[in-house]
Amino acid sequence: MSAETIFVSYSSDDRPFALGLVKELQSLGANVWIDQLGIGLGENWDNAIEEALEKSGTFMLILSPTSVESQNVQDEVSIAINTKKKLVPILIKQCELPMRLQRRQYADLTNDPDKAIIDILTFLGLKEKASTSLNKILELIGVTEAPKKVVQKVTEELTGKQIKQEVNAEDLLVSDPEIDRAIGMHKSGIKKNWQMIAAVGLISLVLMSVLFFKTDFLTIDLNLAIPACLALNLLSIKPYSGIKKRIRNIDLIELLKLKRERLTRVINTMDTTEIEKFNTEFYNYITI
Numbered sequence: 001m002s003a004e005t006i007f008v009s010y011s012s013d014d015r016p017f018a019l020g021l022v023k024e025l026q027s028l029g030a031n032v033w034i035d036q037l038g039i040g041l042g043e044n045w046d047n048a049i050e051e052a053l054e055k056s057g058t059f060m061l062i063l064s065p066t067s068v069e070s071q072n073v074q075d076e077v078s079i080a081i082n083t084k085k086k087l088v089p090i091l092i093k094q095c096e097l098p099m100r101l102q103r104r105q106y107a108d109l110t111n112d113p114d115k116a117i118i119d120i121l122t123f124l125g126l127k128e129k130a131s132t133s134l135n136k137i138l139e140l141i142g143v144t145e146a147p148k149k150v151v152q153k154v155t156e157e158l159t160g161k162q163i164k165q166e167v168n169a170e171d172l173l174v175s176d177p178e179i180d181r182a183i184g185m186h187k188s189g190i191k192k193n194w195q196m197i198a199a200v201g202l203i204s205l206v207l208m209s210v211l212f213f214k215t216d217f218l219t220i221d222l223n224l225a226i227p228a229c230l231a232l233n234l235l236s237i238k239p240y241s242g243i244k245k246r247i248r249n250i251d252l253i254e255l256l257k258l259k260r261e262r263l264t265r266v267i268n269t270m271d272t273t274e275i276e277k278f279n280t281e282f283y284n285y286i287t288i
């Protein structure tokens with residue numbers, strides 16, 4: 001086993017993907033070791049894995065919810081870090097990364113599979129053009145190579161002609177910047193409403209002070225003035241109600257942002273009706 005051997009660490013739940021990845025990399029000329037293919041008949045598993053890890057130069061880690069919880073994987077990661085192996089973390093399912101891996105760059109097959117595959121091949125010194133041969137294994141983790149194209153028919157108002165135009169399905173979703181701007185809009189509205197409530201309160205306080213402390217100099221009927229001051233305070237009810245609604249909408253938009261992140265990972269399974277439904281939900285949270 002050469003010093004350039006790539007050791008693959010994974011959880012048993014991710015075995016189909018790990019084996020598929022290894023076989024594709026081997027077909028491209030990479031020297032990859034994985035327990036399912038590297039341990040011979042009658043060999044001791046622990047000894048074989050320890051020896052393979054010791055002699056490898058690169059440590060490829062398949063990241064998923066089950067692998068980050070696996071004690072065996074954690075032990076292998078510890079050895080790889082302590083012996084200063086070259087790390088190739090590959091995220092195949094969203095999960096909470098261990099602290100020692102959070103500040104390390106990883107190949108993200110969940111959000112940008114095309115770039116992730118190119119990054120992996122480049123790091124391993126393999127030909128980038130071979131990336132197309134790896135795309136087929138993405139289906140094993142529910143990911144396709146790129147967001148599909150959705151054909152949209154656009155009617156020109158002047159000519160009445162229909163023109164077919166191809167756009168990425170993800171581009172049809174409300175974007176993250178739009179969501180952030182909507183949240184900022186609501187926060188600005190909350191600030192203005194509080195300012196209005198404060199102004200109404202201040203004016204009311206001044207009028208009440210004038211009525212109660214300077215009535216000898218003014219010919220004002222208290223029976224009319226006091227209800228008028230109370231009515232003035234009622235003006236703050238609407239802004240306060242608006243604050244409560246804006247706060248609620250901010251919470252809903254934050255949840256919508258998380259929902260968008262999930263949708264982008266399964267964008268290829270969505271149709272335009274589902275995308276429009278998501279966008280309509282967002283626009284409903286903008287209005288007050």
